[in-house]
Amino acid sequence: MSPGSGTEFLACRGVVKRFGSTVALAGADLAARQGDVLALVGPSGCGKTTLLRVVAGFEQPDAGEVRLEGRVLNGRGISVPPDRRRVGMVFQDFALFPHMSVARNIAFGLPKGVDRRRRVQELLDLVGLPGLEARMPHELSGGQQQRVAMARALAAEPALMLLDEPFSNLDPSIRQRVRSEVKQLIRAIGITAVFVTHDQEEALSIAEQVAVMVAGRVRQVGAPHEVYSKPADRTVAAFIGEANLLPGKVSGGMSESELGRVPVSADFAGNAEMMVRAEDLAITEHGGTPVEVEHVEYYGHDMLVTARLGSGRPLRVRLKTGLELQPGQRVGVTVTGRMLAFPSP
Numbered sequence: 001m002s003p004g005s006g007t008e009f010l011a012c013r014g015v016v017k018r019f020g021s022t023v024a025l026a027g028a029d030l031a032a033r034q035g036d037v038l039a040l041v042g043p044s045g046c047g048k049t050t051l052l053r054v055v056a057g058f059e060q061p062d063a064g065e066v067r068l069e070g071r072v073l074n075g076r077g078i079s080v081p082p083d084r085r086r087v088g089m090v091f092q093d094f095a096l097f098p099h100m101s102v103a104r105n106i107a108f109g110l111p112k113g114v115d116r117r118r119r120v121q122e123l124l125d126l127v128g129l130p131g132l133e134a135r136m137p138h139e140l141s142g143g144q145q146q147r148v149a150m151a152r153a154l155a156a157e158p159a160l161m162l163l164d165e166p167f168s169n170l171d172p173s174i175r176q177r178v179r180s181e182v183k184q185l186i187r188a189i190g191i192t193a194v195f196v197t198h199d200q201e202e203a204l205s206i207a208e209q210v211a212v213m214v215a216g217r218v219r220q221v222g223a224p225h226e227v228y229s230k231p232a233d234r235t236v237a238a239f240i241g242e243a244n245l246l247p248g249k250v251s252g253g254m255s256e257s258e259l260g261r262v263p264v265s266a267d268f269a270g271n272a273e274m275m276v277r278a279e280d281l282a283i284t285e286h287g288g289t290p291v292e293v294e295h296v297e298y299y300g301h302d303m304l305v306t307a308r309l310g311s312g313r314p315l316r317v318r319l320k321t322g323l324e325l326q327p328g329q330r331v332g333v334t335v336t337g338r339m340l341a342f343p344s345p
């Protein structure tokens with residue numbers, strides 16, 4: 001799916017945001033379908049947080065349009081204030097009020113006139129923290145604080161939930177568990193969510209849609225497997241997953257590069273930048289393209305080998321464990337999976 005197409009529950013079109021001479025958003029397009037969990041990823045400084053803050057209404061865009069459920073939030077001379085957008089936000093540091101109990105933190109997001117005590121209890125049940133009304137934020141674990149932050153964001157019954165790096169403040173030992181709990185919670189509520197992450201593994205494993213931002217624009221939006229296996233360009237390829245890029249030529253369904261002649265599906269011919277994933281390469285003791293092993297990172301379930309081609313270009317190869325490799329060893333590399341080609345600029 002290209003940025004902007006599809007059934008649009010959230011639609012950002014041509015959003016521009018400048019801070020002085022810095023262009024944080026350079027015409028960003030983004031669409032999300034109702035009920036989707038969309039991960040926004042991209043290199044540091046590419047504009048992820050700014051786009052989230054524009055959607056939340058905390059930043060005014062200089063140009064472009066933001067719509068939610070077909071309603072214009074920004075654009076055409078309209079700017080809906082944050083509390084009227086039906087958008088809830090969970091911040092990286094959870095932003096709980098330290099001097100307020102859990103109940104008061106959650107009630108802060110409640111509209112006037114509701115039965116506060118009952119609603120706080122319902123929300124605490126929803127996020128799996130019944131009975132913790134009277135606790136203070138410092139008496140909670142990181143994962144619990146995050147759930148309180150989610151309860152507070154859900155209190156106003158938003159149509160869209162925005163989460164800025166929701167897991168980065170959590171201890172690595174609990175991050176994975178909290179991640180899958182939050183995913184289940186979001187699914188159970190059925191709310192549409194957009195979250196920013198630095199962690200591509202997190203994006204690929206949690207989200208239904210992954211949007212890759214580069215330099216203030218969304219370059220590609222798609223299901224995790226699409227973005228991974230059919231990256232729109234070399235920048236997306238290099239950002240998502242372990243990509244080896246090397247120069248080559250394409251003609252008649254074959255690619256020619258330092259890795260030899262390999263079939264490739266490309267709709268062009270001529271000079272190209274070839275891309276092959278680390279797990280689509282294998283190491284052989286005989287044959288293949290000669291390389292020298294530089295170092296080996298061992299992960300138990302598999303290992304990542306960095307080797308050097310004759311040209312001096314590094315190559316990353318992901319292997320099942322079992323092969324004993326030493327730095328300096330000369331071995332061969334073969335392509336066992338897919339090779340992709342991008343036209344040379």
Ligand code: ATP
Pocket residue numbers: 019022023024042043044045046047048049050051198
């Ligand atoms: P990271 O992954 O490092 O958090 P990001 O993709 O979320 O980055 P943003 O925080 O949106 O990026 O920033 C985009 C650009 O806008 C950066 O160059 C940043 O320095 C700049 N920027 C963001 N907010 C402001 C601000 N309030 N004033 C000035 N410049 C800003």
